[in-house]
Amino acid sequence: MLHVACPLDFERSVLARLGKARGWTYHCTGPGRAGIERWASGPDAPPAGARVVLAGVAGAIAPLDAARAVVAGTVIGPSNEEWDPTLPGAAGGPLRIVGLDHVLASVESKDRAARTHRADVVDMESAAFAREAQARGWQWAVVRGISDTVDETLPKDIGSWVDERGRLRIWRVVRAIVANPMLLRRLHRLRARSLAGLAAADAALASLDAGSAP
Numbered sequence: 001m002l003h004v005a006c007p008l009d010f011e012r013s014v015l016a017r018l019g020k021a022r023g024w025t026y027h028c029t030g031p032g033r034a035g036i037e038r039w040a041s042g043p044d045a046p047p048a049g050a051r052v053v054l055a056g057v058a059g060a061i062a063p064l065d066a067a068r069a070v071v072a073g074t075v076i077g078p079s080n081e082e083w084d085p086t087l088p089g090a091a092g093g094p095l096r097i098v099g100l101d102h103v104l105a106s107v108e109s110k111d112r113a114a115r116t117h118r119a120d121v122v123d124m125e126s127a128a129f130a131r132e133a134q135a136r137g138w139q140w141a142v143v144r145g146i147s148d149t150v151d152e153t154l155p156k157d158i159g160s161w162v163d164e165r166g167r168l169r170i171w172r173v174v175r176a177i178v179a180n181p182m183l184l185r186r187l188h189r190l191r192a193r194s195l196a197g198l199a200a201a202d203a204a205l206a207s208l209d210a211g212s213a214p
Contacts, residue, residue: 002209003052005039007031007125008166011056011198018202022209030166031159033101033128040132048137051087055205057147057197058097058123059154061110066149066193069200071208072097072142075130076117083130089211090141095120097142099127103159110150121146124159143204145197147190154190155183 002024006012012028019026025046029039036054039045046052060066073093075083078100085091098119104110113122126142133140148154161172177184 001025001051002205003027003046003050004205005029005036005052005054005129006056006166007035007054007123008056008162010166010168010194012166014195014198015055015202015205018199019205022206024205024209028166029125030164031162032124033099035164035166036125036128036132040129040136045136046138050138051140051209052133052138053087053141053143053205053208054126054129055143055201056123056145057194057201058121058144059104059110059148060120060146060150061098061104061114061122062120063150064095064120064146066146067196067200068146069197069204070095070097070121070144070146071204072121072126072144075099075126075142076119077127077131080117081127083127083134085130085141086133087139087141087208089208097121097123097126097144099123099125099129103154105154105156105158107151107153114150141208143201143208145194145199145201147194147197149193155186 016026029035074096076098096119098117
């Protein structure tokens with residue numbers, strides 16, 4: 001059985017709907033390092049030896065085809081420590097994902113991160129997930145659809161729009177839109193890109209599952 005760990009409840013619900021016939025187990029960890037560590041040490045964490053994939057959407061910090069999901073060949077931490085996925089079909093790929101502790105909202109911050117970490121994609125969970133997966137003896141991988149491309153910006157406070165359980169704080173979104181009505185169009189575009197990215201991630205998960213099933 002494949003365990004699919006999603007930082008956000010939106011990601012979990014979409015992927016669970018897309019993969020409902022596959023018999024996988026879907027988890028919502030909550031965002032960031034704290035969410036991953038809390039989930040990994042909790043009662044719902046997969047057992048040692050389980051096949052576990054961190055999945056959802058992330059930001060591109062290098063030119064990538066946004067229609068395709070990223071299966072990370074290397075996970076990089078904030079201090080440039082590196083981990084290699086252990087799930088068959090994931091290790092050795094050319095794409096690199098860096099897990100940072102903050103959202104990269106601007107094009108300039110994405111460019112700096114790409115050069116500093118020699119990475120293609122950024123999220124806030126992959127480094128913590130890799131560390132926990134190694135410690136707990138999981139067969140693991142990271143799969144991310146693209147939510148925002150290298151030349152797109154994000155709302156500055158978007159990191160505060162979800163709570164510690166990965167659920168949307170809808171009133172914060174409403175207040176942001178009221179303060180800046182032009183934001184609504186950007187959010188529609190971000191949601192559409194995220195849904196397409198999750199569909200691509202689901203296809204990549206199915207391919208990994210087929211290649212790693214005993």
